[in-house]
Amino acid sequence: MYGLVNQAIRGLVESRFGEQHWQQIRVKAGLENDVFLSMEPYDDAITYNLVGAASEILELAPEEVLHAFGKYWVLEVAKKNYAELMKAAGSTIPEFLANLDQLHSRVLAIFPELQPPSFRTVLIEPGKIRLYYYSEREGLEPFVLGLVAGLGVFLKLPVAVRLEASKGEGRSHAEFLVTYSEKAMDEASANEPRSTG
Amino acid sequence: MNHALPAEALGLAFPFYFAFDRNMMLVQVGPSLAHVSPSIEVGSSVPEWFTLERPSISFDFESACDHPGLVFLLACSPAEGLVLRGQMIHDADADVVFFLGSPKVSNLEQLTSFGLSLSDLAPHDALGDLLIALQAKQIALSDAQDIAGKLVKSEARFRELIRASTDIVAILDADSVVKYVSPAVESILGISPGEIIGNSLVEYINEEDGLKLNWTLSQLVEEPLRLHRQQFRWRSRQNTWVTLEAVFRNAFGNPHIAGIVVNVRDVSQKEELTQQLLQSRKLDVLGQLAGGIAHDFNNLLFVITNYAEFLREDTPVSHPHHADLGEIIKAAEQAASLTTQILLFSRKGVLAVSVVDMSVAGRDQEEILRRLVPPEIDLQFQYDEDLDHVKVDIAQISQALVNLVINARNAIAESGTINIDFENQDLPIDTADHLGTFLSAGHYVVCSVTDTGSGMSEEVLEHAFDPFFTTKEIGQGTGLGLATMYGVVKQHGGGVFVASEVGRGTRVSIWLPRSSELLTNAAIEAASEPLRGGTERILVVDDAAPVLTLVERGLGAHGYKVTAEQYAESALRRFPSESFDLVITDILMPGMTGPEFAKEVQKRAPETPILFISAYAEDKSLRPIAGTKFPILPKPFSNSTLARWVRQILDGKDPFAATEQADPQATA
Numbered sequence: 086m087y088g089l090v091n092q093a094i095r096g097l098v099e100s101r102f103g104e105q106h107w108q109q110i111r112v113k114a115g116l117e118n119d120v121f122l123s124m125e126p127y128d129d130a131i132t133y134n135l136v137g138a139a140s141e142i143l144e145l146a147p148e149e150v151l152h153a154f155g156k157y158w159v160l161e162v163a164k165k166n167y168a169e170l171m172k173a174a175g176s177t178i179p180e181f182l183a184n185l186d187q188l189h190s191r192v193l194a195i196f197p198e199l200q201p202p203s204f205r206t207v208l209i210e211p212g213k214i215r216l217y218y219y220s221e222r223e224g225l226e227p228f229v230l231g232l233v234a235g236l237g238v239f240l241k242l243p244v245a246v247r248l249e250a251s252k253g254e255g256r257s258h259a260e261f262l263v264t265y266s267e268k269a270m271d272e273a274s275a276n277e278p279r280s281t282g
Numbered sequence: 283m284n285h286a287l288p289a290e291a292l293g294l295a296f297p298f299y300f301a302f303d304r305n306m307m308l309v310q311v312g313p314s315l316a317h318v319s320p321s322i323e324v325g326s327s328v329p330e331w332f333t334l335e336r337p338s339i340s341f342d343f344e345s346a347c348d349h350p351g352l353v354f355l356l357a358c359s360p361a362e363g364l365v366l367r368g369q370m371i372h373d374a375d376a377d378v379v380f381f382l383g384s385p386k387v388s389n390l391e392q393l394t395s396f397g398l399s400l401s402d403l404a405p406h407d408a409l410g411d412l413l414i415a416l417q418a419k420q421i422a423l424s425d426a427q428d429i430a431g432k433l434v435k436s437e438a439r440f441r442e443l444i445r446a447s448t449d450i451v452a453i454l455d456a457d458s459v460v461k462y463v464s465p466a467v468e469s470i471l472g473i474s475p476g477e478i479i480g481n482s483l484v485e486y487i488n489e490e491d492g493l494k495l496n497w498t499l500s501q502l503v504e505e506p507l508r509l510h511r512q513q514f515r516w517r518s519r520q521n522t523w524v525t526l527e528a529v530f531r532n533a534f535g536n537p538h539i540a541g542i543v544v545n546v547r548d549v550s551q552k553e554e555l556t557q558q559l560l561q562s563r564k565l566d567v568l569g570q571l572a573g574g575i576a577h578d579f580n581n582l583l584f585v586i587t588n589y590a591e592f593l594r595e596d597t598p599v600s601h602p603h604h605a606d607l608g609e610i611i612k613a614a615e616q617a618a619s620l621t622t623q624i625l626l627f628s629r630k631g632v633l634a635v636s637v638v639d640m641s642v643a644g645r646d647q648e649e650i651l652r653r654l655v656p657p658e659i660d661l662q663f664q665y666d667e668d669l670d671h672v673k674v675d676i677a678q679i680s681q682a683l684v685n686l687v688i689n690a691r692n693a694i695a696e697s698g699t700i701n702i703d704f705e706n707q708d709l710p711i712d713t714a715d716h717l718g719t720f721l722s723a724g725h726y727v728v729c730s731v732t733d734t735g736s737g738m739s740e741e742v743l744e745h746a747f748d749p750f751f752t753t754k755e756i757g758q759g760t761g762l763g764l765a766t767m768y769g770v771v772k773q774h775g776g777g778v779f780v781a782s783e784v785g786r787g788t789r790v791s792i793w794l795p796r797s798s799e800l801l802t803n804a805a806i807e808a809a810s811e812p813l814r815g816g817t818e819r820i821l822v823v824d825d826a827a828p829v830l831t832l833v834e835r836g837l838g839a840h841g842y843k844v845t846a847e848q849y850a851e852s853a854l855r856r857f858p859s860e861s862f863d864l865v866i867t868d869i870l871m872p873g874m875t876g877p878e879f880a881k882e883v884q885k886r887a888p889e890t891p892i893l894f895i896s897a898y899a900e901d902k903s904l905r906p907i908a909g910t911k912f913p914i915l916p917k918p919f920s921n922s923t924l925a926r927w928v929r930q931i932l933d934g935k936d937p938f939a940a941t942e943q944a945d946p947q948a949t950a
Contacts, residue, residue: 122426122429123421123425124418124422124425165423167417169417170414170417172390172394172399173390173393173394173399173413174400175399175400175401179397184401186399186642187401187405189401191411191414192414194417196418214915232623259806
């Protein structure tokens with residue numbers, strides 16, 4: 086898993102619950118060194134252990150923890166550290182989600198040891214997209230839910246996302262239904278400063 | 283128009299492509315150009331949107347056809363700053379020129395500033411990868427800076443933590459060579475870290491302790507999980523020994539330390555306090571022992587004195603044995619004086635005040651004080667004529683005087699003099715003494731001890747009265763003498779003045795307020811009235827049979843009807859069926875003590891007066907008595923003294939009050 090994911094976990098815990106809680110979680114997760122480099126790969130077990138420890142220490146369900154991490158990552162970490170990348174990924178929900186796969190594939194080209202997920206979007210109707218999530222990792226659907234929810238806040242566009250089907254129910258991928266306001270998107274698009282012709 | 287590649291495919295491969303005809307009119311436009319500006323559309327003029335920056339040729343159809351292979355840079359006017367880079371390819375069949383290229387951008391920010399996103403680039407376009415790689419590099423750099431900043435902060439924090447610690451932290455290797463030592467070493471031991479790092483710890487410590495240290499280190503290496511604690515002495519720059527306590531821990535397995543961690547604390551003061559406490563306890567025990575011996579001795583002296591008196595009374599003056607008996611009595615009185623001083627020394631705490639003549643008290647002390655001073659030191663006493671009286675606990679003041687003489691003696695290296703002066707002094711105005719206690723203006727009796735010793739520097743003088751302060755080595759002095767003395771003097775409403783000069787000597791003066799009350803010293807005899815006896819009934823209780831016999835005989839000789847009991851319990855059984863005019867009881871007795879017995883007698887016969895006699899005025903027995911109306915006659919006392927006291931009490935008078943000023947040295 087990217088270091089940036091573990092950073093997000095630490096950042097969320099420290100900002101919402103305090104350093105003391107982070108230290109408790111770190112110790113419980115068996116982590117001696119809590120310094121993570123964003124674009125470095127780390128053993129997935131670290132992330133899973135941190136989520137488990139956080140769930141126990143903070144007395145939250147693991148799904149709640151993952152959801153909170155996803156949202157936090159977009160709104161705090163990405164916004165602060167990867168703003169340009171986020172902007173370059175798109176300014177609307179459909180565009181951004183459509184670019185997710187390309188974004189991850191480009192990252193893979195640079196960091197071949199990483200195992201980024203794949204995404205595919207299908208426009209069902211205006212304002213409704215089906216998002217397909219392909220990953221070798223288990224149980225991270227809540228994280229994706231948090232990411233998408235956070236994306237809506239980041240782009241200042243109302244969005245709702247729900248898990249329709251999890252990977253593992255005889256399926257190779259998870260499916261999410263993302264609904265957004267076309268009108269709000271159009272208005273936002275119209276207001277966005279672009280080059281003039 | 284037919285193309286080998288469908289427009290959709292061309293658009294996917296080259297999203298920023300466009301095609302134009304001989305008239306420089308756009309015939310095809312790639313999908314991403316529409317994102318730059320929707321106005322760039324088929325049918326519009328190429329020069330309207332693009333300006334040729336490179337190569338330096340005219341921008342027309344023929345030039346485009348004539349320069350295949352050249353890299354063209356086209357500035358895109360709708361997006362100021364956007365430059366497309368690519369090549370011109372002439373499709374002869376369609377007679378159009380295709381521009382195939384992509385934006386020339388160096389970072390994502392630039393891309394998005396044109397309203398473009400990564401999806402505007404072809405999926406295979408390495409430009410997108412490059413831009414992301416550049417962003418990733420920036421993120422990594424940012425990470426590194428962030429981590430470096432945190433590291434600096436963390437290091438600074440732990441460095442300050444170590445610096446602020448009052449203990450020394452060090453790392454040794456297996457040969458006790460210091461690899462690291464914290465800055466506290468400088469404030470505690472006066473040596474800088476640079477001076478000690480690289481050297482063996484053993485070089486700085488006491489040799490004996492060094493051998494133990496080597497053993498400790500070898501144990502540590504063999505038993506890494508244990509903590510080892512050891513005290514050792516460190517030679518300071520002032521060439522004194524500083525006692526340090528260290529805890530050693532094997533941290534060879536920790537790659538960040540790879541050595542032995544030592545936490546060191548200066549315990550010199552604690553060690554000194556421990557020694558002083560031990561010394562103080564030894565003195566307590568010694569005092570108790572001395573008191574016990576003096577008690578038994580007093581009883582024996584009582585017997586010797588009184589029997590000698592009896593014999594002398596029955597021996598004619600002209601008989602040679604009369605003088606001999608006088609010598610026996612005198613020797614016994616001198617011995618009694620000595621035991622009195624020992625008892626005074628062993629007694630502590632309770633103030634049992636009485637009005638005393640300090641010249642008498644001083645003379646009583648001379649003997650014992652002389653014994654404290656070696657013959658090389660000349661000890662002189664001087665007393666003012668008509669020295670005023672003071673109201674003091676003579677035992678406490680005597681001990682204070684002993685402390686001063688001991689200090690004076692210790693200040694004299696080989697030979698010298700100690701003068702002890704007793705004089706009347708007036709204080710014209712309220713004056714602060716050495717420690718700032720104010721003495722009211724008035725009349726005082728001053729006892730000064732002046733020596734020709736080494737004197738005290740200002741710094742030593744400043745701390746001389748601090749508890750446990752001493753300039754002597756451990757074991758040579760408690761540091762309590764002057765502090766205790768000052769406390770005693772202050773308790774009496776007095777003060778202490780000190781004058782000292784290094785190399786010349788010291789003068790310590792105890793100022794005690796004069797008392798205008800009449801003398802109450804039990805050693806003073808009222809000699810003007812002739813000794814009178816009586817016929818009253820007296821009960822005497824004392825566990826020492828010889829004492830009982832003597833008292834019974836002595837009082838019986840004066841006509842009194844004496845009943846003697848050796849135990850308080852049996853004496854008590856005589857009440858209330860029998861009545862007595864006076865009860866005389868010893869204080870310290872096995873079983874029921876004198877005070878307990880007195881209390882029971884008071885319940886049964888509240889009007890009966892009680893007189894205590896005692897050879898051992900130890901605290902524990904005296905405390906219940908202190909403050910009561912019952913007088914105490916300390917042993918040894920002469921038969922006549924006892925008779926005089928008995929008569930005073932039976933006559934309802936205070937036995938402490940003398941009927942007139944008498945010669946202090948008079949004895950019956």
